[in-house]
């Protein structure tokens with residue numbers, strides 16, 4: 001029987017995280033995607049024998065606004081680079097008193113309120129519907145929590161991330177509404193990223209790093225970039241330590257994901273083979289090559 005390929009760990013760095021340190025044999029390389037321009041070159045390196053591919057979500061220098069990130073190009077480029085497991089690092093506002101700034105929340109659910117983004121690799125010509133019932137990979141979540149515990153970083157397991165369009169922060173009415181919906185943290189980037197990672201059959205987990213209480217909090221009436229950035233600096237160095245701790249844990253994993261993230265497309269394609277658009281099929285050679293036989 002052939003062995004499963006060794007895991008390759010993708011890291012998407014959010015606000016404040018534009019490069020990784022501690023990697024060996026580092027090379028930044030441009031990876032082209034038929035879906036558009038990834039946010040930046042991808043940074044390839046090794047960490048304790050495991051291959052890591054890092055991508056700064058907003059580009060180095062934080063050039064790209066949330067609505068302008070080409071999420072499809074980013075996920076496609078990571079998949080083309082061999083990534084199997086993807087850890088997303090994100091700054092978020094807190095919607096709960098007991099999740100103060102500095103807390104890392106390993107979210108496991110999302111509410112998608114974004115509306116101005118391409119949300120699927122598929123569409124007319126090749127239609128697919130994947131399940132988003134469990135949008136994150138519990139194996140990755142377990143590894144992140146274990147790594148936080150080993151580092152003494154306060155981590156909260158589970159939570160719902162409300163993805164808003166931005167770039168403005170939310171109004172008081174919106175912030176209260178999202179709290180009423182039972183959401184725990186708020187950000188602008190994890191959707192459609194998580195949906196696309198699922199379509200690309202990647203295991204995906206998010207570490208949501210709290211930088212502020214959103215505006216609902218009586219003692220924090222407005223969110224400001226200054227406030228977010230000052231907490232980000234501390235969060236970013238903890239995040240770098242977290243990556244160093246979690247990569248070897250994930251790199252040691254053998255075999256397919258038991259939750260089925262890596263088989264998400266198995267029963268998702270609905271367009272009959274003879275009715276499929278050839279150009280779309282070609283474009284999907286990396287994302288869906290496994291089920292398209294390419």
Ligand SMILES: CSC[C@H]1O[C@H](OP(=O)(O)O)[C@H](O)[C@@H]1O
Nearest residue numbers: 014015066090091187188189228
């Ligand atoms: C700098 S505060 C707002 C900004 O930070 C978050 O980005 P990311 O998830 O990439 O860390 C948030 O979603 C906004 O894009």
Ligand SMILES: Nc1ncnc2[nH]cnc12
Nearest residue numbers: 091092093186187188214
């Ligand atoms: N309060 C907030 N709302 C949306 N995105 C954020 N990123 C960091 N803090 C945020």
